[in-house]
Amino acid sequence: MARGQLRIYLGAAPGVGKTYAMLAEGQRLRSLGADVVVGFVEPHGRRPTAAMADGLETVPRRTSAHRGAAFSEMDLDAVLARRPQVALVDELAHSNVPGARNAKRWQDVEELLDIGIDVVTTLNVQHLESLNDVVRQITGVRQRETLPDEVARRADQIELVDLPPEVLRRRMVHGDVYPPDRIESALTHYFRVGNLTALRELALLWLADRVEEGLQRYRAEHGISVPWETRERILVALSGGPEGETLIRRAARISARTPGTELLALHVVPEDGLTGVDPAVLNAQRTLLESLGGSYHQARGEGVADALLQFAEAESVTQIVLGASRRGRLASFLRAGVGERTVKRSGPIDVHIVTHEEAAGTAVPVFPRPSRGTGPRRYWTALAGAVVLLPVLTLLLTALRDHLGLAGDLVIYLLAVVGVALVGGLYPALFAAVAAALLADYYFTAPMHSLAIERADEIAALVVFIATAALVGTAAGSAAQRTHQAVRATAEAKALSRLATAMMRGQELPALVEQIRENFGLRAISLLERDPEASPVPRWYVVASAGERPPEKPYEADVECPVDDNLTLAARGKGLSTEDQRVLAACAAELGLVHDRGRIVGSGGATDALAAAERTRASLLLAAGRDLRAPLHTAEEALQRLRRRRAGEPVPEETRLLDAARAAVHRAAQLVTDLDDLSRLHAGALDLYLRPVDLNEALGAALDDLGPGGHSIVLRLPEQLPDVIADAALLTRALTALGADALRHSPPDRPPVFTAEARGDRLVIQVKDGTHGPGPEPGKAVARASSTRGDSLALRLSRDLTEAMNGALETTVEDGGAAFSVALTLPSAAPGGGVTFGHAG
Numbered sequence: 001m002a003r004g005q006l007r008i009y010l011g012a013a014p015g016v017g018k019t020y021a022m023l024a025e026g027q028r029l030r031s032l033g034a035d036v037v038v039g040f041v042e043p044h045g046r047r048p049t050a051a052m053a054d055g056l057e058t059v060p061r062r063t064s065a066h067r068g069a070a071f072s073e074m075d076l077d078a079v080l081a082r083r084p085q086v087a088l089v090d091e092l093a094h095s096n097v098p099g100a101r102n103a104k105r106w107q108d109v110e111e112l113l114d115i116g117i118d119v120v121t122t123l124n125v126q127h128l129e130s131l132n133d134v135v136r137q138i139t140g141v142r143q144r145e146t147l148p149d150e151v152a153r154r155a156d157q158i159e160l161v162d163l164p165p166e167v168l169r170r171r172m173v174h175g176d177v178y179p180p181d182r183i184e185s186a187l188t189h190y191f192r193v194g195n196l197t198a199l200r201e202l203a204l205l206w207l208a209d210r211v212e213e214g215l216q217r218y219r220a221e222h223g224i225s226v227p228w229e230t231r232e233r234i235l236v237a238l239s240g241g242p243e244g245e246t247l248i249r250r251a252a253r254i255s256a257r258t259p260g261t262e263l264l265a266l267h268v269v270p271e272d273g274l275t276g277v278d279p280a281v282l283n284a285q286r287t288l289l290e291s292l293g294g295s296y297h298q299a300r301g302e303g304v305a306d307a308l309l310q311f312a313e314a315e316s317v318t319q320i321v322l323g324a325s326r327r328g329r330l331a332s333f334l335r336a337g338v339g340e341r342t343v344k345r346s347g348p349i350d351v352h353i354v355t356h357e358e359a360a361g362t363a364v365p366v367f368p369r370p371s372r373g374t375g376p377r378r379y380w381t382a383l384a385g386a387v388v389l390l391p392v393l394t395l396l397l398t399a400l401r402d403h404l405g406l407a408g409d410l411v412i413y414l415l416a417v418v419g420v421a422l423v424g425g426l427y428p429a430l431f432a433a434v435a436a437a438l439l440a441d442y443y444f445t446a447p448m449h450s451l452a453i454e455r456a457d458e459i460a461a462l463v464v465f466i467a468t469a470a471l472v473g474t475a476a477g478s479a480a481q482r483t484h485q486a487v488r489a490t491a492e493a494k495a496l497s498r499l500a501t502a503m504m505r506g507q508e509l510p511a512l513v514e515q516i517r518e519n520f521g522l523r524a525i526s527l528l529e530r531d532p533e534a535s536p537v538p539r540w541y542v543v544a545s546a547g548e549r550p551p552e553k554p555y556e557a558d559v560e561c562p563v564d565d566n567l568t569l570a571a572r573g574k575g576l577s578t579e580d581q582r583v584l585a586a587c588a589a590e591l592g593l594v595h596d597r598g599r600i601v602g603s604g605g606a607t608d609a610l611a612a613a614e615r616t617r618a619s620l621l622l623a624a625g626r627d628l629r630a631p632l633h634t635a636e637e638a639l640q641r642l643r644r645r646r647a648g649e650p651v652p653e654e655t656r657l658l659d660a661a662r663a664a665v666h667r668a669a670q671l672v673t674d675l676d677d678l679s680r681l682h683a684g685a686l687d688l689y690l691r692p693v694d695l696n697e698a699l700g701a702a703l704d705d706l707g708p709g710g711h712s713i714v715l716r717l718p719e720q721l722p723d724v725i726a727d728a729a730l731l732t733r734a735l736t737a738l739g740a741d742a743l744r745h746s747p748p749d750r751p752p753v754f755t756a757e758a759r760g761d762r763l764v765i766q767v768k769d770g771t772h773g774p775g776p777e778p779g780k781a782v783a784r785a786s787s788t789r790g791d792s793l794a795l796r797l798s799r800d801l802t803e804a805m806n807g808a809l810e811t812t813v814e815d816g817g818a819a820f821s822v823a824l825t826l827p828s829a830a831p832g833g834g835v836t837f838g839h840a841g
Contacts, residue, residue: 003116006118006119007025008155009122010152010203011122012162012200012202013126013196013200018122019046019122020046020052021159021161022088022090023038023049023053023056023088026056026086026088026120027056034085035085035086036085036086037056037059037084037087038056038087039059039079039119040061040090041058044177046177048176057084059082073096074108076111076112085117087120088121089120090121092106092109092121092147092151093124093127123147123152125203125206127143127147128146128152129146130149131206138195141760165193165196173187182758186759189760232261233316233317234255234261234318235266235319236264236289236321237266237308238282245284247356248265250352250354251265254321254352255293255294262295264315265286265289266298268299268301268304279582280585305341305342308338319349319350320350322353323353324353324355325338325340382423383428385419386432386435389420390416390432391439397443414472416432416436417429417436417472420432421476426474429469429470429472434466436469440462508544509543509544509591509595510544512590512594513526514546516546516584520573521573522573523547523548524546524549525570525571525572526542526546527543527567527591527595528542528551528554529566540553543567547572550570551570557572559572559581563591564592567592690727690806691727692724692829693724693725696721698731698735701732705732706740709740713751716753716754721756721763722828724826724828725828726807726826727805734797734798735824737794737798738798738822738824739752742768745820746769752768753767755768762825762826764823764824765823765824765825765826767821767822768821802824807824809824811823
């Protein structure tokens with residue numbers, strides 16, 4: 001049985017018209033004769049959307065009861081039994097009521113697709129799992145209903161339903177999205193122009209990536225290797241040379257001229273892994289590239305041009321940026337460079353050759369220098385040997401002239417050239433080859449003692465001799481260089497391995513520093529840390545050191561390897577080669593990790609000590625609370641009895657004092673209860689049972705708990721409020737604490753005010769004390785809100801209880817500190833709220 005096709009209408013925000021577009025598609029398919037049913041549609045009270053569903057068969061919903069509330073969901077079994085050709089299912093990321101067959105609606109849709117039913121559905125970009133954190137940063141709201149991206153990627157068709165932010169906000173003002181009482185709140189919060197613009201860009205970019213995936217799949221299925229310029233992709237070829245930064249900046253300027261361009265960089269490593277590139281240079285270029293919005297890649301290949309073009313074809317690169325060749329004319333004549341080979345084989349890919357200071361013809365000429373494979377000592381030894389050996393051979397061959405011909409003489413000269421090449425490399429071998437050819441011409445070809453040559457075969461022999469000597473010298477120099485690199489790599493690996501082993505064994509920093517000093521033969525070495533607060537003159541401290549008179553400042557060292565802005569490795573001793581400095585820098589980075597780990601361990605120990613102290617303090621508070629609860633209760637009862645006994649006596653001052661004492665004892669008892677609840681909450685010992693709660697009932701219970709003072713609090717609540725998802729007892733506890741705090745800080749003639757408002761899938765409860773509103777009557781003063789009031793025990797308890805119920809509590813100080821209010825936000829049970837019910841804690 002063929003699997004059904006999935007079509008998704010994707011939107012950037014609610015109200016762009018996804019459901020309307022889905023129903024319009026259903027009407028179109030029905031007019032073409034398809035069997036279309038509505039599995040689930042949520043019009044959200046929008047009349048045009050509801051009208052678009054007219055004439056479409058609707059499968060009745062299934063009603064489920066969950067913890068005292070009724071919820072209607074798609075009846076999956078009924079849709080499966082009806083088995084239409086096309087099913088319209090709204091809100092793909094919706095969470096089903098607990099107890100349903102599937103936890104998510106997309107799982108219901110999967111069952112429909114599996115039996116061959118085509119599904120048309122809707123989805124908002126903020127519900128995609130990969131974008132959840134980004135959406136929360138943009139809007140400040142975490143979406144609790146998410147959809148795995150893979151589900152959306154498997155869709156056969158994804159169509160973006162797009163509206164500019166201004167048009168969507170205008171629709172909201174006209175009442176086409178939300179009811180009038182929610183418009184102002186939506187426009188000033190979630191539906192701000194900046195939010196909508198960012199969400200729209202997210203939707204467009206995500207959909208563009210899906211289109212790119214489809215294009216790559218199509219090209220792979222049809223064997224299309226030629227890149228299609230659907231999007232400009234610029235590739236920078238990095239050789240590891242100093243010209244890399246110039247190429248990166250040039251490519252970035254090219255990329256900036258075309259919006260949506262992707263910038264990449266590739267460094268090709270030889271198959272044998274031996275390369276003379278300095279990693280520090282590559283790291284610096286990679287940092288520059290990433291700061292300009294590019295991405296760095298590395299590949300192995302026998303030929304740079306081949307690897308470069310293979311990568312370009314795989315990534316659909318449209319432009320390649322290469323540096324002008326640093327090779328001389330002779331090398332370019334003997335073999336085409338990377339740039340030339342890339343241009344010849346690039347096909348439709350544009351290739352930019354960028355000049356730079358290191359290019360051949362622009363750099364300062366340099367004389368041949370010893371290769372790293374031979375070293376200066378062997379280089380000059382080989383030259384001196386050639387100067388001495390060739391004349392000696394010439395004298396010997398002159399004595400044997402009657403027994404050897406020119407061919408024999410050249411073979412012996414070639415043996416000498418090979419010896420010179422093995423000792424000194426290419427340049428001494430070329431010098432020896434040319435000198436030997438001149439000596440052979442002068443002493444052993446007719447006419448004698450002249451550089452002129454009469455016979456063509458002798459000319460050919462000399463040319464072949466010089467070419468053979470050059471080839472042998474090249475091979476010997478290359479082999480020596482490779483050997484040097486292999487030995488160097490082995491030494492580096494051993495040094496780093498010894499350091500890593502010492503680190504794993506837990507050796508302290510001084511021992512590690514001493515080991516590094518011994519490895520590199522340095523006289524003294526120090527790990528220095530800069531005081532970040534000492535400015536403008538830096539102050540350095542020695543973290544660890546080894547050797548005689550270790551440097552105490554970076555400028556006192558012969559070699560310095562910075563680890564970061566505040567940590568550096570300074571050493572005294574012999575000068576180090578570039579390769580040794582590179583390895584020393586790697587060791588310095590390892591020391592930096594050890595130093596950071598030590599600080600983390602130290603801070604972890606301090607944190608453990610603080611945690612232990614906190615646990616001790618909490619246990620003491622709990623014990624004190626238990627011990628104080630009984631005496632406080634006894635004192636309150638005694639004061640109450642004494643108050644009753646003196647009720648008939650005309651002693652108003654004593655009566656007032658008794659009332660004040662009783663109120664103080666009651667408050668102390670309440671503080672003990674608050675401390676007990678707060679400690680249990682932090683210890684995870686306070687169970688929460690989240691369910692839909694009627695706010696009116698919770699507020700009524702809180703006012704009763706406040707006693708006579710609670711009846712003066714003013715409630716301003718709309719007639720229709722959704723239930724709040726909370727623990728009923730803890731919500732009442734938080735509201736009681738907020739009410740008591742507001743009563744204590746309100747004037748007698750201006751009681752606190754409780755208001756509530758539904759904002760999307762959240763319910764906001766605001767508590768304003770009596771300091772809000774018009775000024776006091778003449779002669780009366782209003783106490784100013786304390787700047788530390790937000791840290792009071794009552795507010796801390798309320799905040800922690802609210803956060804435990806997946807809510808938030810914010811305090812606001814207005815009028816220069818004279819007015820104080822608290823906003824308590826909790827999830828609501830409104831349709832589409834996306835609430836998870838159950839236990840927490």
